[in-house]
Amino acid sequence: MIYSIGRGLLRFIYTVLFRLEAVGRENIPRDGGVVLCCNHISNYDPPTLGIKIERKVRFMAKSELFDIPVLGPVLKAVGAFPVKRGGVSKESIKTALNILRDGQVLGIFPQGSRNNDGGIGKKGAASFALRSGSAVVPAAIIGEYKLFRKMKIVYGKPVNLDEFKDDPSGDALERATEKIMSKIDEMTKTGVPSQP
Numbered sequence: 001m002i003y004s005i006g007r008g009l010l011r012f013i014y015t016v017l018f019r020l021e022a023v024g025r026e027n028i029p030r031d032g033g034v035v036l037c038c039n040h041i042s043n044y045d046p047p048t049l050g051i052k053i054e055r056k057v058r059f060m061a062k063s064e065l066f067d068i069p070v071l072g073p074v075l076k077a078v079g080a081f082p083v084k085r086g087g088v089s090k091e092s093i094k095t096a097l098n099i100l101r102d103g104q105v106l107g108i109f110p111q112g113s114r115n116n117d118g119g120i121g122k123k124g125a126a127s128f129a130l131r132s133g134s135a136v137v138p139a140a141i142i143g144e145y146k147l148f149r150k151m152k153i154v155y156g157k158p159v160n161l162d163e164f165k166d167d168p169s170g171d172a173l174e175r176a177t178e179k180i181m182s183k184i185d186e187m188t189k190t191g192v193p194s195q196p
Contacts, residue, residue: 002077003056010051017147022052024155024193030055033100033134034158037125039184040109044145048153049107057107058099060092096124100132110181126176129161136161136180138194140187154187156194 014020028034036057038049050057056079063082066072083092099106108125129136135158143151164176183194 002074003079006078007051010047014048014051014151018143018145019148019150020048020052021150021152022155023152023191024157025053027155027157027193028053028055028105028137029135029158032103033132034105035100035125035129035134035136036105036107036139036155037110037136037180037184038107038139039141039188040111041141042145045109045141046107048141048151049139050105052153053155055105057105059107060096093128096128097132100128100134106134110177110184123173123177125180126161126164126173130164130173130176138180138183138187140184140191142188142191152191154191154193156183156187157196159183159194160196 028036034055036049038045046057046059050059058079058081060083061075061080063084066075066082081092081095083089096106106128108128110122110125125136128134137158138156140154140156141151142154143149145151159180161176161179164172187194
């Protein structure tokens with residue numbers, strides 16, 4: 001209930017303030033686990049990633065945010081779960097995998113920190129997808145959070161990671177991550193949904 005109300009309110013605010021347009025929403029599977037992977041340019045990104053789609057998106061959030069009065073309970077109410085600074089704990093990994101195995105959507109920013117240009121990306125998204133059998137949908141936020149300037153969120157076709165499912169090599173996760181990141185980068189440059 002709180003998520004739906006908040007999403008509706010933020011849709012209105014982001015549409016008015018940032019003229020946010022969504023492209024490729026039909027590429028997000030209607031059911032089943034989905035790892036929604038996106039570039040990371042601002043603290044405003046989590047709402048941007050989720051407010052224009054109908055499915056609820058769950059996120060990891062820094063554990064210290066849950067200690068802040070009002071904000072902590074709101075984060076819990078909208079389905080966020082804590083992750084400790086400096087690394088993802090076993091508990092956070094277990095929570096993420098359970099979310100996906102329950103057929104929900106998990107939003108992840110594989111670049112890690114904002115504006116981490118040129119990085120290979122963190123391997124968590126690929127790992128979660130391969131371990132849970134979930135679809136991976138790349139997304140790209142295009143533009144800047146400046147008032148009344150147009151922004152766009154683009155959702156690509158699910159990335160085909162079949163080649164990595166039974167790959168015993170140690171660099172399989174790295175190559176899967178590279179593939180996901182290349183789709184995000186492609187959409188950031190073109191503004192067009194990527195293909196599998």
